[in-house]
Amino acid sequence: LQTLSSQTVGILSGIEEIKSYQVQAWAIAEFEAPNKAILQRSLTLARIRTLVLPVITYTDRIMKVMILAIGGTYLINQQLSIGELTAFLAYATLLAMPFISMGMVFSAYQTGMVSLESMRNILDQPVEEQERQHLDAPERIGLFRQGIEVRNLSYRYPDNELATLKNISFSIAPGQTLGILGKVGSGKSTLVNCLNRYLDVEAGQLFIDGRDVTTLSKSDLRSAVRTITQEPFLFSDTVANNIRFGAAERSEALSLETALRQGDMLDEVNLFPERENTLVGEKGILLSGGQKQRLSLARAMYTPSKLMILDNVLSAVDNKTERYLLDQIFNKLRSDCTLIVSHRASVLEKVDHILVLQDGEVVAQGSHQQLLQSSDFYRETFELQREGGEP
Template sequence: MISKLRFLLKYAHQYRWWYTGGILFMALTIGVSVTIPEYIQKSIDLIGQGREGNENAFYNYVLMILVLALVLILVRTMSRILFFIPGRLIEKQLKGEMFRKLTSFGKEYFDKNSSGSIISRINNDINGVRMITGFGLMQIGNVIFSLSVTPYKMWNMSPVLTLYCVLPLIVVFVIVRVGMAVMVKNTRRRMDSLQNLSGKTVSFLSGNGVIKSYNIHKWAEEKVDEENVSLFDFTMNIARVRSFVLPLLANLEQILKIVVLFAGGMFVINGTFTIGQLAEFIAYAALLSHPIMGLGWVLTVFQQGFVGITSLQTIMDKKGVDDDKPALEPSKVNTLFKQGVSVRNLSYRYHNGDEEVLKNISFDIKPGQVVGITGKLGCGKTTLVNCLNGYLKPEKNSVFFNGHDAALLRGQDIRKVVKTVSQEVFLFSDTIENNITFGSGDLPDNEKVDKVIYKSALADEIERFPGQERTMVGEKGIMLSGGQKQRISLARALYTKSDLLILDDVFSAVDTDTERFLIKHIFENRTNETILVVSNRISVLEKADFIIVLEDGEMVAKGTHKELMKKSSYYRETSELQDNKE
């Protein structure tokens, strides 16, 4: 509980002056609210005395009620604005911090948490914090002021009648409190179920093509239906409690009015109360019912919000892979690739693996070189690449950039000098132009965009698109072919200059003519100082200064194209096989 309150205080403290203003207007709201019944009492008693000589006083009382009502509208609106805006600002801040925190995590975290559950946390759990810091804090102020001023006014009028009002309030509050506890329990389960449903939905939508290919629609529907029914059950449990609790809260004011009308009516008959005083007391009873209703909602909001905070803290309190590493000075970052990359006895095991996928690999990449990597499927090519570009963290004293140990460098510092075009191409649901310029940090340079589009062998195809560079590519580039997506991803890497460009199997989805065009403009007309290309196409690898052959995570051969044709059976057989196909 203490950690959750500290979490809230950390964000709420930034807007303390907003809340201070909200509290002042809240106090004015309660002050005006309890003043109006006094003028109602005077007006009604004045009516009972007859018209003669009382007209002016009556008009003044009604005018005062009207003015106070207008003031009440103003101060109540201001109090809500001053409480609700910080809640929205905190929601905005939290979503930004959550995104930054999530981007700092490594592969291990995303292996254990699905995208759907993460999205659900960002949307639902942060909404709980917004409700606490907005509506919740406002209702706390409302309850405190109302339950201190209104009962005082009522007690001064009649202690006995006040006690008559308190008894049903206590009974209703206990019932509501029990109902709220059941609601919170089911809300927690509903949130877990919603995260599971979101995860499955995102997963199945992303793999829709696979589901169609294997004709397993029924299986997918049943899996989604299981989570959907679970979510429905918990939602219905909440709805059942609400259907009992909410009417009870909504009619609390009417219950109090009946109690006051019956007991207070006897006071009027006995001459203890006037009709005006009875009307005043009824007005106070109505004012008293609202904070009790608010108190029930406050408890619910805080309990639901605390469930969300617990979920958020599991993310916010988790350290990112680079949180403990200091940032390099800009001057050092600019010279990070001055001497190239040195790999010394690199071995790597995944967090959930039992065996090493890379074993004792050593080589150097000097500035200006073109280096190739090849090998059978699953031999560790992509793992090796990801150890060089900072996506995976190698052991200490394994990878060095200009004398700096990569294990001690932040991934974002490494990626300022290393750009990667991966085999898992990702495009945003945006225009081709924005996908190409993504990450550059500058406004699009049309001339530069046209140049990288040409070098990526996309110019002719883009000319045929309806909006050309401004054509929307759809979710994950669904409107484009695999080869087009790969070349747009390549254009993105070429648009922003880097010291080392890594091409991880980017030629797999292009035809031979396109491959030759790309080789000419990327390798021969050098756009990047150093290139590391991962491929099994010999026509690509023969342009490299040296080639590394991997097998079962080990470097079994290294040399130029001519040298490997002599000493590597795998390389030679691959070359002969591709020559025969041509």
């Protein structure tokens, strides 16, 4: 049933692609396979129950008939009294009920074992190490006053022989914006996941205000860091609740209208059937890719943060919208430090400093103008994208 459920969700989620590629026959075949397997198992179980359950059900009556037949003979021959025969019948009834229940217990046991296996897949997941002592409120508020520094950061995934990141070093001072440019697979997302500690880094590689990040609890760090990705997760809720995201009572929160305006979503939301109270559907399925990205930006701007990480958040918007959102990011983004990750050089023109990543290494760095002179890759990327192409 778990396989069938996953198969059903996958097919329904990809219904547009199935129709686009005209592979309905394949989808039906994929859907029928687990159904046929379940049908065969159900028929086998039905056959077993047809044979076993009647035997178990009539055991009580069969035992009584046998006791009456044999006991009656003994009674006639005066080898057994009427009281003893009655006692045998009572004991037979007491013994039959547990025997009948065994079939039900066995069936429940089999069902329970299947459910237990599904639960174990969740319960046996590795547990994060016990968090270190939480910072008190003043210390938490003061995080990133001196910025963030990365020293020779390297990272290798457990299943890979080669390192994904190799000796990455940079720093972001308060009020500074750092850009990272790289092709797909250059290590950008891995670097982002190291900064917000979705991936664990070794001691001595990542520092906040001169303090090793491994001495901070992950909850303290993540309360100060906000990460917005190119595929943001939206809850099956209203536009307003997806932006407020549990922060409506915070005194420093913007008004909902201001956040929507800064995310370039106000005009479109006003056209929705119920405006900001319109449901966005499961995972934001009722919104386009660009709308989801802009809604996530509005959510990011709703409350301030210490470090804002924007990971390819403008990949699904047009050039006009991109220019407007970049203006909002550079002029109105409320964060002490900002990191913008992109494979589009045009997004990084106004940042203070840019790192160019290739195969997990920093191959060039500097301002936009400096990199146009010193980095062939950066210059070619910028020129190709300016002409409307992609590298």
